[in-house]
Every structure is written in structure tokens, then in C-alpha cells.
Amino acid sequence: MGIIDAMERLLFIKEDFCYLCRENRAKDYICSHCKGLIEFVHQRVEIKLPHIEGVYSSVLYNRFIREKLHSYKFQGKNYLYKPFGEMLLITLRENGLEDKIEGISYVPIHRRKEALRGYNQSKLLAEYVAKALNIPLLDKHLFKVRWTRDQSKLDRAGRMNNLASSFKAKNIKDFKGKEILLIDDIITTGATLMECSKTLMEAGAKGVYGLVLTSSMKL
Numbered sequence: 001m002g003i004i005d006a007m008e009r010l011l012f013i014k015e016d017f018c019y020l021c022r023e024n025r026a027k028d029y030i031c032s033h034c035k036g037l038i039e040f041v042h043q044r045v046e047i048k049l050p051h052i053e054g055v056y057s058s059v060l061y062n063r064f065i066r067e068k069l070h071s072y073k074f075q076g077k078n079y080l081y082k083p084f085g086e087m088l089l090i091t092l093r094e095n096g097l098e099d100k101i102e103g104i105s106y107v108p109i110h111r112r113k114e115a116l117r118g119y120n121q122s123k124l125l126a127e128y129v130a131k132a133l134n135i136p137l138l139d140k141h142l143f144k145v146r147w148t149r150d151q152s153k154l155d156r157a158g159r160m161n162n163l164a165s166s167f168k169a170k171n172i173k174d175f176k177g178k179e180i181l182l183i184d185d186i187i188t189t190g191a192t193l194m195e196c197s198k199t200l201m202e203a204g205a206k207g208v209y210g211l212v213l214t215s216s217m218k219l
């Protein structure tokens, strides 16, 4: 799907209908039926990763969320950043993170992949959260510089090797000495979040908190 198609979808969406099912009327993007299918957690993920203070997650990775996330990433339903962004805002609020954060970053995808997809799903979430909280969005600061193999086909060790030094930080003065929120749509092994966080910390960030919509970690 190209950027024009994606833009059209965004323009013609009916605001007062549920963004997830497109059938029922809804306030704040989600109808009560869909709300009943979501298992909200808004808590810290049980994982300890180097270079990162903690990773927080909004909802359980159940079948409903898995399908919605898939259509968000791979079927051009980029407008889903709104209901997902609202969930992330609640997670930040409930964990007292809003006041700690001084800049918002996100997991970048390679520019060729972004061109193919038409958007970066994590960037859309970060933009939404940054705007709602009036916190600077760091959108010229973290880049994917290596084209890596598809992470989903690799085990944990393979993912770490695959990602090593594939991210690069720029415009470092904007986040040096600051607490950064790093947003991604999902945590699977933590390898991607950890590499991004490592890149930010090595460039001088004071601390990095992770925030994801959901976790499919198998512990």
C-alpha cells in the first residue's frame, strides 16, 4: 500500500465509529463490545534488559489484539494508531511515567521498508503520545542503518546478532542527559528495544523507558 492509499484511509474514516470493528458507534475510538475483547494490563513487563530502565505494556497479546496489530502493520490500517495510542497513554499515566519523560523516541525501521509500507507503525504511536503529552518527539535521532533479516524467523541469539550495530543515533544534543521514552508496537524477545536503548544510552541519554502496546514474550 502506498502513502496515498494510506492517507485516503485516514481521511475517510468515520470518527464516531469504533476503529477496531468499524461496526458500532463509539466514543474514544473503541466500542464496548471490542473493549470486552481486550485484556488491559498497563503494567511493567517481567523482563530485565541491559541499557533500559523497564518496559511497560498496555494489553495482553490475545487473539483479538494479535489480529488487530497484524492489520495495523501489514494491511495498511494505519488509523489504528489512535485507539492504540490511547491505550499507551493510560499505561504511562498509571505507572507515573508522564512526569519523568523528557523526550519520546520510537523503534525506527529501515527507510526502504518504510517506503514500501508507507508508514512506520511505531512512529505513528510515538507522534500521538508526544502530541497528547506535549513532550518533544525525537524523530531525527534514531535510525536503522542496516537492512536486517526478518527478526520473526530467528531465535533469541540470532536476533541479537542480526541487530548488532544496526541502529545509529544523530542530533545527540537534543537528548543528551535526558530521560527518554522508547516506543514500539510489540516486544517479542526484547532484542530490538535493547539495541535501540543501547544506541541512545551510548550517545548520552540519561535513561530509557520502554513502552509497547503488547508483549508476546515467551519466558
Ligand SMILES: [Zn+2]
Pocket: 018, 019, 020, 021, 022, 023, 024, 030, 031, 032, 033, 034, 035
Ligand atoms: Zn468495536
